[in-house]
Amino acid sequence: MEWLSSALGPQPMMAMFLTIALGYLLGEVNIKGFSLGVGAVLFVALFMGWLVPKSAPAPMVGTLGLALFLYAVGVQYGKQFFLGLTSSAGRKANFIALTGVLLSGVVSVLFLKMTSLDLGHTLGLFAGAGTSTPTLQAAIVTLGNDDPAVGYSVAYPLGVAGPILFLYITFMVLKPKIEVPAGGGLELLEIAPNDAVIKGKTVGEVLAGLPAGIEIAALRRAHHNVPATHETALQPNDVLLVTGKNPETLQEAARQLGEVHEGRMTGDRRDLDYIRVFASRPAAVGRTLADLKLPDGKPHVLVHVRRGDAEIVPNANLVLEYGDRVGLLAHRDDFAALRKFFGDSIKGTAEFSYISIGLGMALGFLLGAINFPLPGIGKLALGLSGVLIVALILGNMRRTGGLNWTMPLSANLVLRNLGLTLFLAQVGMSSGPKFVNTVAQTGFLMIGLAAIVVAALVLPILLLGLGVFKMPYDEVAGIVAGACGNPAILAYSNKLTPTEKPDLGYAMIFPGMTIVKILFVDIVPALLSG
Template sequence: MDVIKSLLEQQPLMALFLTIAIGYLIGEINIKGFSLGVGAVLFVALAVGWFAPKSAPAPMVGTLGLALFLYAVGVQYGKQFFLGLKSSNGRKANLMALIGVLLSGAVSLLFTRTHELSIGHALGLFAGSGTSTPTLQAAIARLSSDDPAVGYSVAYPFGVAGPILCLYIVFMVLKPKLQSNAGGRMEVREITLHDSEFAGKTVGELAATLPASVRIVALRRAHHNEPVSPEAVLAEDDVLLMVGPNKEMLDQAGLAVGEPDPGRFAKDRRDLDYIRVFASRATVVGHALGDINLPTTRASIVAHVRRGDADLLPGPDLVLESGDRVGLLAHRDDFKPVRQFFGDSIKATAEFSYISIGLGMAIGFLLGAVVIPLPGMGRVSLGLSGVLIAALVLGNYRRTGPLNWTIPLSANIVLRNLGLTLFLAQVGMASGPKFAATVSQTGLTMLGLGAIVLLTLVLPILILGLFVFKMPYDEVAGIVAGACGNPAILAYANKLAPTDAPDIGYAMIFPGMTIIKILVVNVVPALFGG
């Protein structure tokens, strides 16, 4: 054992990545739908740090990892965050989350009086119950102590398992009726205008009577298929090709327009065929569909755009991002120029501008260095929350002149998961000895306190959302996931409620509550004279 200990301490980077590998292996263990996921890296790191105290890499490794995580999250969710602040439902959701976060913080601080916890342990319980790694980093930096990491690691399991258990219990009690979004994939319908009241009217007039998420993309007339324009005049026996988000909505729209067609569109591909390409060239990325002139010799049309795991209904204002998969209806002779025009490179799903990420991160670190005087409490700096704030603003703008601030979803996920993993491994290895000493002294006390803090975060949101504001279950589940912050909670919410609402709620809540948590751990020590 001494040989292994010596090897780990002499090779801290080897120890770091070995810790990550073992952590992810343990995190994949699934017990009745529950797994620790990336959180297992923290616990393995604590064990490695306890076994080989000098194996922890430099703190700069953890700081860099967390900065990458915060920047990637902010850039991805910036637009949804600001949209949430503008809408009444978004403001209501943020208020609910804010109440839960502040209550959990107040209860954590109460334990410094009732159970004589140190301020570091209390802030660690607060961060761990909310599974907020950025909050942990802010607490460590504010106190210049590893005490928060101890409280965080004790409360973290409850921060993951507690919300999942609460969502499951509420789901089983209420049994809400939810409609699946079918994985975000567009559906297609062919409708024939037999003796229809819309004969003689334009496509635009017909489209105005349909749901906003249903679109007419092509027309079959006299045995030929062709794209449609809003000015095209409809006639009896025309066949319309319609796209929409789900079968039910298309069935309803189709019945109001005409009769289902046996599928002549799909069988006859002489005039129009389907092609899907990756948007990877600078000439299309960052540009709205309405500003793009397709290089086709015959009429063609964009039928849908797939971004990540969701299909987007194309419109003139939809701005293409690197890695988007664009589905078009075009003549086969035009397939080659279409591929060349869009670039059609799969590499675009994993590439981003190092110029924009470099500038964005630099702006964030500069903003975090600004010192804010608080009367009676001293001075507080934003720290790494400055990176998150900068990323949210840039993610909302998405593009400034030639600079594209967005990161393709696949690259974004890799970047933020790598960053989070590096931070958890580094901070766990550095905190291992103190964690073992604290748990041996306090026994199960801190475990119970962590569970209480978690409940004060989750229960107010569930009560306010479901019983006071009468919000749908899937929306409340997304708000809970965003307030708690752990992606595992969001994944479970999506499993219970397979709609878009949990993802939207998470996007609206997570960035703002992360900033609030960071501010809490910066302000509280000043109030306590720390």
């Protein structure tokens, strides 16, 4: 392998990107539904670091990559995170997740007194069992060495496979009944209401008695289609265009109001036609629908917003983001003005403000550099968790004046995955030689201990969620995914329970538990040394 060392040793960037390519290739290998995904980059990087020790990139590459990952996660999930802190359901879910995370941390620290492992290895086991790359970085910085990367790399595969196995066994034993929502897009239904049902009422008053998730977008009156607002007074012989995501809910609305009357409204596009535009103009993005001042012209109505793969029934408090696809009913004469107002550029799905990300990252690094006094411990610096905290705050704010803090989901995913990949490649290549030596001495012991730490993380969540609080299985699966943090676990939860609850649970839990894990590896060394 002399030729390989000679070729890659002086070329760390070439070695790193070759590692990334091979890692993703390995990560796509699927064995009965299990794959390593981006985590495979770490294992290829460890091998590359052992094979060509001099090829490791500079540490700043890994720091930059992880900072980008944390910032993208925080901006994406900021709103859901703070919702989880303020709602009763969110606080209960965070408590359950916190119990599992702290118990796994305590178990990993107990191994210090029971085995020959050092602190770096045990903190690495904790980080790997929770598949938390930011925790690994925090442990490396706190201890000043790469020992945590060894424990992390041993525990990481179990941190992915273990929770999936626990979720599968629990699902097969309990056989929970999961109510799967029907329909993936927006559904339309024309309803001719009974005069007695709408007499003397406005659209808003009628909606108050209908199932949740229903909107009345337009109505047909005197052979013309006109937009409907909550203040619109209904008259006899009106036909309503009702929208929603669930066909069963729409049918229930039809049973309450009158009868289905298809074809009159959708077949007549003289007054209202459908147009869908991309939200890409800065003045329209980052504002609630109530604050949007649509261009003057003939009456029009905003029917739906599609964000990523999700269909959203609009409400006054919905904040538009770059790349949203906005569906409207309007007169064709106003189409050009509406396109100009929203921007209607597909570039909006990939663009974000470099001013906002620059300021946000700078504030995050500033917060991370501040030393906070902790009684009995000394001083604690948040490090890169400061970037995550600032990003969560900005993601919840969405917009400050003319500055948008959010970014399109597609751009967010690219930035997040790129950052995580760079960090895994750099830290793996730097710790490759030490990994091989340590695993050769204690490999089977560390694998067994890693399995125990994973069980200590997942089992309390399942027992508390399903046994004590009697929560639905899909909600608990989301909590498990958020506490463990790996997207593969979330994907498997969605496969078992194809509802939105795992995604919501993951979004509420993941950022907070990431901060808890980082603080744990920051504080524990100070406590043990004291």
